[in-house]
Every structure is written in C-alpha cells, then in structure tokens.
Amino acid sequence: MKSKHGKSVAFHTLGCKVNQYDTQAMQEKFIQNGYNITEFDQIADVYVINTCTVTSLGDRKSRQMIRRANRLNPNAVIAVVGCYAQTAAKEILNIPGVDLVLGTRDRNDIVQLVEKARNMDRPIDAVQDIMQVKEFEEMPITTYEDKTRAVLKIQEGCDRYCSYCIIPYARGPVRSRRPMDVIRQVNDLVNDGFQEFVLTGIHVASYGKDLKGVDLLSLIKEIHGVEGVKRIRLGSLEPTLITEDFVREIKNMPKVCSHYHLSLQSGNDLTLERMNRKYTTRQYREIVDRLRRHISDVAITTDIMVGFPGETQEEFDSTVEFVKEINFSRIHVFKYSPRNGTPAARYKDQIAEDIKESRSRKLIALGREMEKSYLRSFIGREEWVLFEEASKSKDGWYEGYTEHYIRVAVQGDERLIGSIVLVAMEGLEDNLVLGRLTNIDEKSQSIQP
Numbered sequence: 001m002k003s004k005h006g007k008s009v010a011f012h013t014l015g016c017k018v019n020q021y022d023t024q025a026m027q028e029k030f031i032q033n034g035y036n037i038t039e040f041d042q043i044a045d046v047y048v049i050n051t052c053t054v055t056s057l058g059d060r061k062s063r064q065m066i067r068r069a070n071r072l073n074p075n076a077v078i079a080v081v082g083c084y085a086q087t088a089a090k091e092i093l094n095i096p097g098v099d100l101v102l103g104t105r106d107r108n109d110i111v112q113l114v115e116k117a118r119n120m121d122r123p124i125d126a127v128q129d130i131m132q133v134k135e136f137e138e139m140p141i142t143t144y145e146d147k148t149r150a151v152l153k154i155q156e157g158c159d160r161y162c163s164y165c166i167i168p169y170a171r172g173p174v175r176s177r178r179p180m181d182v183i184r185q186v187n188d189l190v191n192d193g194f195q196e197f198v199l200t201g202i203h204v205a206s207y208g209k210d211l212k213g214v215d216l217l218s219l220i221k222e223i224h225g226v227e228g229v230k231r232i233r234l235g236s237l238e239p240t241l242i243t244e245d246f247v248r249e250i251k252n253m254p255k256v257c258s259h260y261h262l263s264l265q266s267g268n269d270l271t272l273e274r275m276n277r278k279y280t281t282r283q284y285r286e287i288v289d290r291l292r293r294h295i296s297d298v299a300i301t302t303d304i305m306v307g308f309p310g311e312t313q314e315e316f317d318s319t320v321e322f323v324k325e326i327n328f329s330r331i332h333v334f335k336y337s338p339r340n341g342t343p344a345a346r347y348k349d350q351i352a353e354d355i356k357e358s359r360s361r362k363l364i365a366l367g368r369e370m371e372k373s374y375l376r377s378f379i380g381r382e383e384w385v386l387f388e389e390a391s392k393s394k395d396g397w398y399e400g401y402t403e404h405y406i407r408v409a410v411q412g413d414e415r416l417i418g419s420i421v422l423v424a425m426e427g428l429e430d431n432l433v434l435g436r437l438t439n440i441d442e443k444s445q446s447i448q449p
Contacts, residue, residue: 015052025139051084070097155201267322307356
C-alpha cells in the first residue's frame, strides 16, 4: 500500500534550464498544498523525477532515478514527468514502483494526480497528445532558493525539426508566454530581491511567432524597462536570430549581458545539411563577426555534436578548424545519440562509439584551451560580479559571475551574496578567475548602478 497521508516530496531534475524551471514551479504547487520539500536521497512520501530524453544517457539516468526512489521507499508515490515521460509512457509504466506518468503538459495538476494515485491499484497514465496543445502553460514561480539569478521561462515547444532531435515531439509546437505575464513575474521577483533574469525556453528565438505584434526583442525591451532589473541573460539562441537590426537594438540595452550561446552543432556544411540545421558555416561566421563588431569582449559559447551519422574524418576535421577559427569562449561537446522516431536514427553510416569518444575528447581539450585563453584576456581588468554563494573549494572565498559568464572568486564574507561588486581580476586557477574587491567598505557593498 502507498503512504496515505504523507506530506513530504522529493524532486530530481535531469536536463536543461527549462526542466529546472518546471521543477521549481511544481515544487511550489506541492508547498501550496501543505507538502514539505526534502532531499531526493532522503525518505519521502512522494518522489517526482523530471526526466530528459535528449540523449539515451538521459533516458538511462531517468530510469536509474526511478529505481533509486523505489529502493528508498517502496511505499512512496513515484511520479515521472517531463520529456522522457512524454515520449515513452508505456515503457516507464512497466518500471516497478511507478504510480504516475505525466508528460510535458498539465503539470499544474500534478498534486491532484499524485493524491489520486495513492488510492489506485494501478499506475495512472496522464500523458496527453502534446502536439494538440496551442497555448503556453502558465506556471509562475514566486521565489527561488537563492536571491541572485532567476530563470524565467518565456517559451515552450519547437518547430525546427532537426533530424537528430526528439524535442519537438516531446515538447510540441511553439507556444509563447504572454508579455504581461512575463512582466508580472519579473516585477514579483524584483520585489523579492532578484537582480539577474535568464530568459529560457525550448527555442527562445521563436518567442512571439504565435502571438500578434510580439517578438523576443520587444519582450527584452519590456524587461529592460523594469526598475530593479540589473541583468538580462539570454538562453541558447538560434544563430539566425542575430540580425544586424537585432544587434543594433540590443547593444543599446546595457542590462543585456554580453554573452550569447549560439548553437552550432557542426562546423561542416554537409553535416549541417544532414542535421537539417537552418544555416551554413559562412552565415554562422558572419553572425559571430556581427556580434564582435558591435559588442566588445562578447562571450560566444556553443554546443558541438560529434559522431553524427555519416560524419567522415574530413568533416570532423573541418569542424575542428572552424571551432578554432571562431575561437569560442566555451563549448559544450556531446556525442550523437540515436532517438527513435527521428530521421537521423534511420540514417545509414552510424558512427562507432569509440570514434565518437575520440572525437569528443579532442574537441573537449580544444574547448578548454579556448576557454582559458578567453579568461586570461580579462586578467588585469576590473569587472562587475554578481556573487551567488560561498566557494565549495576555497574556505573564506565567495563566487559569482560577470556579465560574460566568467566565474570569479574573491575573499570576503556572506554580505557579498546577492551583491554586484566591482572586482579586480588578478589570476586564474583552472577555470576560476581569482579576484580582489575594489570598492567594498566595512558596512555595505557597492552595488552596480
């Protein structure tokens, strides 16, 4: 029998910032219904696993966490939500201990569904057809555990249909959050002490295409005008969004961080074509040049996929050369993973795992070199840093991020947390910049105007 009256719930979240946002929103639903949030490795009455299915590793980790929850408390209600749940409900329902499967819609109903599952003698399959959903599911967050950076979900779904990607099938069509709802949440969070806002979604560049007279740039302008907002950070962007007009507008908004994550995936045009990406390497190069021409010291980060079906050694080598040419400040490298239901899973010439691993290691090493080079270029300068937490590796030090998303540590005390302070950048320890406070007095921090 499942626990009938338990009021503790534990969450485990896999995957992207959108999932992290969704988890926070669901946690608030449970809190509003009298539940206490506990750590996932503790005994709880309810376990919620918010899953990821971008790669087969995400699927496997999701299954592992389901089994771990069942071992921790066989009498608990186990709810599996998110992208893997949306695309593989029947598979998940066969895992021992699962009581509820809920995909990527109707998350506002999770508490009621969990309490219904307590009294059922079989699992509940609450997964609905995501492709029929036309409106953004409003799940506002009123607070976060810290008081520094707030992730703001502004968009859901994707219609790009890259040949390797399962996400359009897991998240459905593009739905944009109404600007008035976004601004209402921004104001609430500013009043709660937040200064930096990260705009995130499944395909942020598509924001507004389902609304009239709204696009991403107009939303950024509205957020920029909210008093108390100090920083706006953009999530992963489709490179083609970065037009000349976009950059000319954005450079005149000083609250927008000089950090752009432009997903590349491959530096070879033949591979990009097989991936069904919507740009060429020439266009990507022009976009990066445009940003660097208008925004000094801009941080350009990206994702690179290795081992896509048919990727020859020559195609991979050209990707390496293109990455060197662009000279990113940071890259995230991941190996292609076949996703059932996507065109690429049926492509011939699948790449052997050992080749993927070798290519991955080479690009990761190159990425580390480029990152350190970018960080070294800031040594000897002064930068504003938003401090977030005490350092986990250096006693008496506190860490935060510059607008370029450079992680910085200084000696100080807990008063630093939540403050934006000018720091002299003095040294480098691995990928951590060591700095010195330049304008702190004994009573207060000097906050960036």
